[in-house]
Amino acid sequence: MSITQQYLLDAYRARSRGEPAPPAPGTYDFQAVREWRDERRFRAVLAGRPARGRIRDALGRWLGARRRRLT
Template sequence: MSITQQHLLDTYRALRLGEIAPPAPGAHDRQVVREWRADRRFRAVVAGRPAQGRIRRALSRWLPHPRPGATR
């Protein structure tokens, strides 16, 4: 059963029982991502690591830097 079919079945059951229909799939995805990001930053600070810019800093170590005065 797909997530859409499950949602439709849950909505039908809720309406038959006089309950509130469940939220649509993906309705709170942005909020979940924001909370996950905030938790990750909090854990980084508690562990003594920088809270922001970790990906860019890691990529800068792996990617070659352009030399000053070099032409492409």
């Protein structure tokens, strides 16, 4: 059963029971991703690591070391 079919079935059941309809698929995706990112940043701070720019910093160190080896 696809997500759309499950949503339509749930909406039909809610309507027949007089309950509010469930949220459409994808409604809270951005909120979930934002909360996941905030949790990752929070855990990084608790662990004593920088909360932002870690990938860019790591790539910069890697590319910088590589450039020094090539010259």
